[in-house]
Amino acid sequence: MDRRECLALMRSCTSLPAAQAIHTRARAHFSVRDVFAWNKLIEMYGRCGSASSAREIFDSLPLKDSYSWDFMLAAYSRNALFDDAARFFPIMPQWSLVSYTTAMIANAQLRHFADAQRIFHSMPEWDLVSSTAMLGELAQIGLLDDAVEIFRAMLERDIQAWSVFLFAFAHHGNLSDAARIFAGMPERNLISCTAMLVAIAEVGSARLVEEARDLFRSLPERDIASSTAMIRVYAQSGHLDEARRLFESIPLHTIVLNTAMLAAFAQSGDIARARLVFDQMPERNLISSNALLSGYAQNGHCDKAKELFDSMQEWSSVSWNTIITAYIQSSQLRSATKVFAAMPEKNIVAWNAMIAANAKSGHLEEASFLFRNAPEWNTVSWNTILTAFAQNRCLREAMETFERIPEKSSISWTAMLSAYAQNGHLDRARLFFDRMPSPCIGSWNAMLASYTNSGCSSDAFSLFDSMKILETPDETSWIIALLASCYAGDVGIGQSLFVSMVADFGTPAKRIHFGCVINLLGRAGHADAARDLIANMPFEPDLLQWRCFLETCKKQKNPRYSAGAAKQILGLNALDGSVYVSLASVVQSSQPVSVLPLVYLERVEKEVSRLWLWRTRRGCGASGNRMAPPAPPAAALRRNSRSRAGQRACDRGQQRRSAKSPEEGQEIGKRARISGTPVLESELGKEE
Known part of the structure; x- marks a missing residue:
């Protein structure tokens, strides 16, 4: 076997035993100075899964060129040895575009995004591969503005660059921008169409199901990724039967597809079917176990969640966080504390969950202790402890915490606003609200609720009128405004609010809105009108509506209507x-x-x-x-x-x-x- 045959065998080799056999036979045909041939050996071992063998050859070479270093760096990166790749890159004598890109990807995989961006911006020039790789990293961490700048600076763009750019917005649920990118693509392929389906799934809007279905049916071919995305669209929009039919129509069920269907059942509350899919899976991984574990936690099956958690062979941070959440949601704070103490690596999500749980249970000292001892704080941490102080009427501590927050979000401002209101300082709350840089809908609702809860209905109505000019009220806004009319006993204002909500703002009236009007009519002494509204509203009255009506009859001493309301309540809860x-x-x-x-x-x-x-x-x-x-x-x-x-x-x-x-x-x-x-x-x- 001569040198040419050895090189041909190395190029086609895909298994480690074959690579070792080729190495043994080719050793005699390569001279010490044949750097090209030895570089090919390094490349072959990296491709076949043995970075250690590649490193042995690399260290034994008396002569190395730039390709030797690049192939060794690629061997580490290809075998997911990103720590070794990150350590190897700085000692390289010189860097090529390939080595820059490889090191950037390695740091991104280690979630060292700052180092990855530093490497990218230190490159002498950017090519299509490096720019596309950087787009993917920025998409992963949600820096969409930076991704837009890099995409605009690219001199050339292929279908892969367009698809990665589209995925950046799709993954974070930015449907409007994703739709504009999708419409502007010069060509589309299966990857870009799948990205658009992912964007629709992230939004979870029922009105977009038809659009997603048409896009899915227009695909010339479908793979597991596109089918999984369509199943997620159906599941997120509440079309569980269609998701199940699509799942059953696919002949080959991979672990990814099974996990998607399992998560769909779990999110909809159908835990029995989710468990059935899990039990029938030929193979399972950590992601599928975490999906079922999350379903148990979200639906209040704490015992089953603990049983599944104990049976898992391995746990990730998601697993630990989920079981802690399961205990917290079932009011088992002591068990959650034990699991938290047993966590091998406590992440910021777990710390925040425990701080919030202790604060909600009234254990303010424990929440403060956890906050002080957390290794790091993010915006959620600051907002959690600030809300805890506000809810426990610790105004001084809330003010001190607010001043210490490095980056104040709209949630931070809203929490501080609530702290003033809950401590009876409505005037200070309004002054604080007026100097907010950009009040969000939550801030408006908090100020509106403060006036309503304090019985200042006229101030609530005035604020709501201003809100309708500057902001579009959401469902909560209308509920608070209707409650203000209830406390004021003003049927005229309440009726006009209800009509305006539907006719002027297009907000559909839900059961809770009807309940507010029923309460308003009852408080004003219009029992007959309240009874007619219950009989004619487009929903079946639930316990809340009938209880409100019974209390109305009780205040008015109306035994006839009281008996009818009692019958309905007992029919729902005997x-x-x-x-x-x-x-x-x-x-x-x-x-x-x-x-x-x-x-x-x-x-x-x-x-x-x-x-x-x-x-x-x-x-x-x-x-x-x-x-x-x-x-x-x-x-x-x-x-x-x-x-x-x-x-x-x-x-x-x-x-x-x-x-x-x-x-x-x-x-x-x-x-x-x-x-x-x-x-x-x-x-x-x-x-x-």
Whole structure:
């Protein structure tokens, strides 16, 4: 075998055993000064997965040229030895465009983005490969403005550069810019179309499903990446059945595709199907395990999440963060603290989660201790501890923290605004709001809520009018404005707000908006109008609407509507004993019990007494506090009502005896029989 045959074998070699055999046979044919042939050996070992063998040859060479260094650097990078590549690059005698690009990619993979950008900007010139690589790195860290500058500075752009640039905006959910880039591409391929599908999936808008479906169907060919992106589009927009049909139509299910479908089921709350996909996967990796673990955590299955976590062969930072979140969401702070203490490497996400959990549980000292001992702070860390001080009415600490924040975000300003408002300093809160550099929608809502919660409805309405000029109100804004009209008891303003929300701003009225109007009508004494709105709104009333209506009837002492609301609440939640107590209170304070059907009165008495006995056994009063239990209210009501009915009977008998004529006595008896007609029979008689 001569030198030419050896070089041909090295170029075509793809396995390490074959590379070792070629090396053994070719050693005799290469002279010490044949640097080209030895460089090819270094390249072959790097391609076949043995950077250590490549380094042995590199160190043994008495003569090295620039290609020797480039091939050795590429061997480290190709085998994911990015630390070795980052250490090797500075000792190179000279750098080529290839070595610059390789070192830049290695630092990016190590998430040393500052070093990667420094290497890129120190290059004597940029070619298509290096510029495209830098675009990918900037896309990964979200520096989209820098990516735009580099893309504009590129002298030439191929389809790969366009696709990477498109992915930069698609990955971060910037759909409008992604759509403009996609429309301006001179040509498109499967990668660019997949990037557009990813952008739509990140937004998760149901109105874009048709557009994504048309784009997917127009593809001349489809691969796993495009199918996975389309499944994500369906899942994020709530079209789970279509996602499942597409998944089942694909003959070959890879681990990526299975994980996408698993995540779709988990995000929609269908944990049983998510687990079924997980169990049927021929192979699993850390990403698929984390997807199911996240599904358990998001849907409140803490025990199953812990069971899965314990069965995993390896854990990433995502795994640890997810199980901590699962414990926090199930109010198991002590267990979350134990897991946090056991984490081998605590990242900033875990620190922030524990700070927020302790603050939410009222453990402000523990939250402050964790914040002080965190190895680093980001914007989320500062905002978390600032919000904790604000919610616990520690105004001085909140002010000191706000002044220390290096980069104040809109969340920081909003949290400080809330701190002033929650401590009763509405004037200072408004001054603070007025000097905000660029108030976001959350800041407007916070100031609006501060006025509403303090009963300053006129100030809330004035601020909301200004907001409609400078900012587009969101759903929360309209809810707060409607609540302000409720507290003010101004039906006219509330009705005009509701109409303007739908007609002028195009915000669809949701169940909670209707609930605010129902509450407004009830507070203003318009029980009939509230009842009509409940009957005619485009949603099935839920517990919240019926409870509001029952409280309205309770205040107005309206037993007929109270009974109807009670029936609906008990149909949705049969164990709600507070309904019986409220209804008994209405009847006791208005109509005599003799006008109620006896069977319904017995039902009230039975249910209230049952709840009283249950709380008595637990040692609780009617409110749930541990105290001596009161007398059963239904029984007390019945005794009181019987005495009232007996007194009325005596009064009527006396009136009949004192009648001046038999005709007058008969008329008194007739009126008594009419007044005794059961007024609730229309509401409850049919059911009973």
